[in-house]
Amino acid sequence: MFDALSDRFEGIFKRLRGRGRLGEAEIDEVLREIRVALLEADVNVRVARTLIGRIKEQCLAADLAKSLTPAQQVIKIVHDALVDALGGANLKITYASKPPTVVLMAGLQGSGKTTASAKLARWFKQQGRHPLLVGADLQRPAAVEQLRVLGKQVDVPVFSEPSSAVDVAGKGLDEARRLGRDVLIVDTAGRLHIDAELMDEVRRISESIRPDYTFLVVDAMTGQDAVNVAESFNETLSLDGVILSKLDGDARGGAALSVKEVVGKPIAFASVGEKIADFEAFHPERMASRILGMGDVLTLIEKAEEAFDQEEAEQAAAKLAKGQFTLEDFLAQMQQIKKMGPLQNIIGMLPGIPKELKKAEIDDRELARVEAIIRSMTPQERRDPSTINGSRRLRIANGSGMQTSDVNQLLKQFKEVSKMMKMFGKGPKGMRGKGPQLPSMDLGI
Amino acid sequence: MTVVLIVLAAIIVVGGAAFVATAARRRARHPGIEAPPAPTAPPKPPPPEVLTVEPEVVEPEAVEPEVVEKPRFRERLGKARSLFAGYVGAVLSRSTIDDETWDDLEEALIRADVGIHGTTVLLHELKARVKSEGITTPDALIEALKADLKKSLAGPDRGLRYEPGPPNVWLFVGVNGVGKTTTIGKVGKQQAAEGRSVLMAAGDTFRAAAAEQLATWAERAGAELVRGTEGGDPSAVVFDAVERAAARGYDVVLADTAGRLHTKVNLMEELRKVRRVAEKAPGQVTEVLLVIDATTGQNGLVQAKQFTEAVDVTGVVLTKLDGTAKGGIALAIQSDLGIPVKLVGLGEQVDDLVAFDPDEFVEALFEE
Ligand SMILES: Nc1nc2c(ncn2[C@@H]2O[C@H](COP(=O)(O)OP(=O)(O)OP(=O)(O)O)[C@@H](O)[C@H]2O)c(=O)[nH]1
Ligand SMILES: Nc1nc2c(ncn2[C@@H]2O[C@H](COP(=O)(O)OP(=O)(O)O)[C@@H](O)[C@H]2O)c(=O)[nH]1
Ligand SMILES: [Mg+2]
Ligand SMILES: [Mg+2]
Numbered sequence A: 001m002f003d004a005l006s007d008r009f010e011g012i013f014k015r016l017r018g019r020g021r022l023g024e025a026e027i028d029e030v031l032r033e034i035r036v037a038l039l040e041a042d043v044n045v046r047v048a049r050t051l052i053g054r055i056k057e058q059c060l061a062a063d064l065a066k067s068l069t070p071a072q073q074v075i076k077i078v079h080d081a082l083v084d085a086l087g088g089a090n091l092k093i094t095y096a097s098k099p100p101t102v103v104l105m106a107g108l109q110g111s112g113k114t115t116a117s118a119k120l121a122r123w124f125k126q127q128g129r130h131p132l133l134v135g136a137d138l139q140r141p142a143a144v145e146q147l148r149v150l151g152k153q154v155d156v157p158v159f160s161e162p163s164s165a166v167d168v169a170g171k172g173l174d175e176a177r178r179l180g181r182d183v184l185i186v187d188t189a190g191r192l193h194i195d196a197e198l199m200d201e202v203r204r205i206s207e208s209i210r211p212d213y214t215f216l217v218v219d220a221m222t223g224q225d226a227v228n229v230a231e232s233f234n235e236t237l238s239l240d241g242v243i244l245s246k247l248d249g250d251a252r253g254g255a256a257l258s259v260k261e262v263v264g265k266p267i268a269f270a271s272v273g274e275k276i277a278d279f280e281a282f283h284p285e286r287m288a289s290r291i292l293g294m295g296d297v298l299t300l301i302e303k304a305e306e307a308f309d310q311e312e313a314e315q316a317a318a319k320l321a322k323g324q325f326t327l328e329d330f331l332a333q334m335q336q337i338k339k340m341g342p343l344q345n346i347i348g349m350l351p352g353i354p355k356e357l358k359k360a361e362i363d364d365r366e367l368a369r370v371e372a373i374i375r376s377m378t379p380q381e382r383r384d385p386s387t388i389n390g391s392r393r394l395r396i397a398n399g400s401g402m403q404t405s406d407v408n409q410l411l412k413q414f415k416e417v418s419k420m421m422k423m424f425g426k427g428p429k430g431m432r433g434k435g436p437q438l439p440s441m442d443l444g445i
Numbered sequence B: 001m002t003v004v005l006i007v008l009a010a011i012i013v014v015g016g017a018a019f020v021a022t023a024a025r026r027r028a029r030h031p032g033i034e035a036p037p038a039p040t041a042p043p044k045p046p047p048p049e050v051l052t053v054e055p056e057v058v059e060p061e062a063v064e065p066e067v068v069e070k071p072r073f074r075e076r077l078g079k080a081r082s083l084f085a086g087y088v089g090a091v092l093s094r095s096t097i098d099d100e101t102w103d104d105l106e107e108a109l110i111r112a113d114v115g116i117h118g119t120t121v122l123l124h125e126l127k128a129r130v131k132s133e134g135i136t137t138p139d140a141l142i143e144a145l146k147a148d149l150k151k152s153l154a155g156p157d158r159g160l161r162y163e164p165g166p167p168n169v170w171l172f173v174g175v176n177g178v179g180k181t182t183t184i185g186k187v188g189k190q191q192a193a194e195g196r197s198v199l200m201a202a203g204d205t206f207r208a209a210a211a212e213q214l215a216t217w218a219e220r221a222g223a224e225l226v227r228g229t230e231g232g233d234p235s236a237v238v239f240d241a242v243e244r245a246a247a248r249g250y251d252v253v254l255a256d257t258a259g260r261l262h263t264k265v266n267l268m269e270e271l272r273k274v275r276r277v278a279e280k281a282p283g284q285v286t287e288v289l290l291v292i293d294a295t296t297g298q299n300g301l302v303q304a305k306q307f308t309e310a311v312d313v314t315g316v317v318l319t320k321l322d323g324t325a326k327g328g329i330a331l332a333i334q335s336d337l338g339i340p341v342k343l344v345g346l347g348e349q350v351d352d353l354v355a356f357d358p359d360e361f362v363e364a365l366f367e368e
Helices: A002-018 A024-040 A045-062 A070-086 A113-126 A143-154 A165-179 A196-209 A226-237 A255-263 A284-291 A297-307 A310-322 A327-338 A343-347 A355-359 A364-375 A379-383 A390-400 A404-425 B002-027 B073-080 B082-093 B099-111 B116-133 B138-153 B180-193 B210-221 B234-248 B265-279 B299-311 B329-337 B358-366
Strands: A101-106 A131-136 A183-188 A213-219 A241-245 A267-271 A279-281 B056-058 B168-173 B198-202 B224-227 B252-255 B284-293 B315-319 B341-345 B353-355
Touching: A002 A024, A002 A070, A024 A045, A024 A070, A024 B116, A045 A070, A045 A255, A045 B099, A070 A255, A070 A284, A101 A113, A101 A196, A101 A226, A113 A131, A113 A143, A113 A183, A113 A213, A113 A241, A113 A267, A113 A279, A131 A143, A131 A165, A143 B210, A165 A183, A165 A196, A183 A196, A196 A226, A213 A226, A213 A255, A226 A255, A241 A255, A255 A267, A255 A284, A310 A327, A310 A404, A327 A364, A327 A379, A327 B002, A343 A364, A343 B002, A364 A390, A364 A404, A390 A404, A404 B002, B082 B099, B082 B138, B099 B116, B099 B138, B116 B138, B116 B329, B138 B329, B138 B358, B168 B180, B168 B265, B168 B299, B180 B198, B180 B210, B180 B252, B180 B284, B180 B315, B180 B341, B180 B353, B198 B210, B198 B234, B210 B224, B224 B234, B234 B252, B234 B265, B252 B265, B265 B284, B265 B299, B284 B299, B284 B329, B299 B329, B315 B329, B329 B341
Parallel strands: A101 A183, A101 A213, A131 A183, A213 A241, A241 A267, B168 B252, B168 B284, B198 B224, B198 B252, B284 B315, B315 B341
Antiparallel strands: A267 A279, B056 B224, B341 B353
């Protein structure tokens, strides 16, 4: 997509150069492409218009006519404009001087409030706090039960009672004081922003507990309507921040821009999966790339940064370039990769990976098998697989509980993969460019 | 194994090398919120291959099928159409068709989530009609657009398919939080009112308290419920439900499934298996209904594609049309994939479900 967008730009600029000038009319043509990209990503049509206006000013100011790489420059301008729009001041949680610090969760039906409440509780726990969850959704069947189950998972107590949402919230606050819990997270029922009765209810909840932080939970797949939703909730509750959910999918997530424009408060967290741990800080840069369809390389780098040991990574890169990467190094690198989470998630972020590969089922048990085989080799064998003869193969197979054919396959494929890695290990072009591209590969799946 | 090796290699190269190159630069920045600790996600344990399910059967209480006035499609849809109407109003307020007219129409369609591509095609055709038919007034223009939209929606049979004989399995699929479980409750009630006996299968074994949620709906609809263990194999639950339905002579099995993003290969595979199992005798799958939230943007089309590829979707249920979202993505889903919207969700109550009516849908889009 990124390539598609930049290719489109390149095409336009080539055509334009032929005409010998790059004036406002030409820039308008480019801006039309950008508009299409934004609309395809579900950025609200009005928000897109405002953004395009800003981008146009910057393009004019940048004097693209003189640039040798106008396409790259436009992309940078667009990307930066998006980062600016999505970012800004971070949300800084300051704890109430008189505990508890009260957090209210609100949003449309099914947007991910209950899940996010539990994830937030976990997050606060990690900050050394002692949250109490309050189930104030008395609307949806089994909503409180759902929260209780999640509360158990994160080991945070849950308060609720079958009275009224406003009462539950108020009593939850009392309960937090009584139990000495220093953070209160109130989950509420999903409601439509045009449902006067329910909007009034959540307003009364808010008035009763006077939250320090009110979060709107927004589904990343939301379309044009996101602005209406954000506007109404902001008017009723005066939001402090936004939590963007279901970012683990492939929606481009333009709603993030729409909501940010309307609310003007930080998007604080990203919910990236159904499991409690799938919760992270929101990254405007990543989101900008994603909206423009530029892939998720930054996330990958981020994860790698957390998992990889810098020195080892540098050594590995050097060995790769020289073609000296052994099974021993491979094993070491594997340990780091395992820290990055399930392979299936990581592969989605790799740039230039063929589609078939992305869709292929990657089972982490495969990883365990590969590891078992390599671990059954002696260090000498790992460094020089050519010494592995028939009897050694059998020993390795037995040691790892695999067949000799598996061992053969692994050795053969490691050889091929090494060649591949050598090719790409030779210096990444740096992430500002397209990043290292992998060739199309014969997968033999 | 090849795949795993290649992936590992790719990660080492891309992740490791890129990390080395950029680590320093990125250290400086950490946006969003003050330093949350890195979530440590342990690799998922592989799902158990087979899991025997102790079907816990909940007998329905006899519920009198009460006669309820069904909500009228337009009444509920019409609630907050003012924004859309605003554009159309602007179009109508002018005496001629000019550039602004086209811009307003484009904006109106995009705002309805029809998508820039679909909108461009629609307006392109409309422009041709304006020429060939000599349309000169905004009034006639909008009528022509409505007619085009209605025509593009016309055709398919939108009834729910029921084949007499072995239990009919209707499978409900979709991404997270769109309204699958709620829709099952509503459909169950309607089917019961039509005199069919309904059994519900709690095939969402993943989400916390999903079975409890469906149990409430089964009670409301007067249906029997078959449920398994939390974290168990959903196809086992569906299998048990079908067997029980056959043994007890139930007409319809409404099978709930856990919400899943279409990008998750393993979960889509799990869904395929559910369908395969449901298809086996003594059951027959006669509907696979994809539930789509009307607030969904362009991703809805991708969802429809992927779910159809996996489990052969036979129809769409468009939920939450009682809000201000217009559900325009349904147009693309039908025109690109030929999958018709069959039902529309208009609220959280058991009776808030109506048959999709394309003419009313289009009219409501343009209503002031
Ligand atoms: N894939 C994915 N699923 C999510 C995420 N967050 C929540 N979900 C799922 O989305 C569905 C709805 O989430 P809930 O947390 O119950 O949403 P809610 O807003 O509380 O819903 P209501 O209370 O019904 O309005 C559930 O199936 C969750 O497991 C996410 O970040 N990614
Ligand atoms: N306003 C409105 N809410 C709905 C509709 N259908 C479902 N919901 C709500 O959306 C939320 C998610 O529904 P649920 O059935 O649990 O979704 P599932 O995760 O797909 O099974 C619940 O809060 C439902 O009450 C609808 O047509 N209109
Ligand atoms: Mg909830
Ligand atoms: Mg459900």
